[in-house]
Amino acid sequence: MKKLFITLLLLFTFSILTAQEGFNGMWKDEDSSYITTIIATEYKVLSVFNTSFEEHRIVTEDIIFEKDNKFTTEINNNRNGYSVTIEYSIINKDTLLLKYSKDLEGEYILTRLK
Numbered sequence: 001m002k003k004l005f006i007t008l009l010l011l012f013t014f015s016i017l018t019a020q021e022g023f024n025g026m027w028k029d030e031d032s033s034y035i036t037t038i039i040a041t042e043y044k045v046l047s048v049f050n051t052s053f054e055e056h057r058i059v060t061e062d063i064i065f066e067k068d069n070k071f072t073t074e075i076n077n078n079r080n081g082y083s084v085t086i087e088y089s090i091i092n093k094d095t096l097l098l099k100y101s102k103d104l105e106g107e108y109i110l111t112r113l114k
Contacts, residue, residue: 020045022069022090027110034059036110038088045071048088061086 024040033054039047048061061073070089076082087099094112 020066020069020071022093023071023088023096026113027096028113029108029110035113048073 020040021042022040023038023045025038027036027038028034029036033052034050035052036048036050038045045063045066048063050059050061051057059075061075063071063073064085065072070087072085072087075084075086083102084104085101087101089097089099091097091109096110098108098110100106100108
């Protein structure tokens, strides 16, 4: 019983420690021209940026919080006062749920580009 408990604890710890790596990749919402790129290691999300080839823009997000299989970013545009907070969470290996708050409210689904 003790060995089973230790094995389960190690498995749980490993899954938490590598949770951030599941965000790594390029993601797309079918209703947007933007592609979201997330660069992550096993332990940390390093960078999030959005690219639109239609609008010729790159928007960088500031990472403000990380925990387990979730992280939160902010986008602030000083020119027009636009501000949004985005919470990312993994639904499955090819799907993310984004919860927007502040100037834009709602939930959006991103799918992994292959």
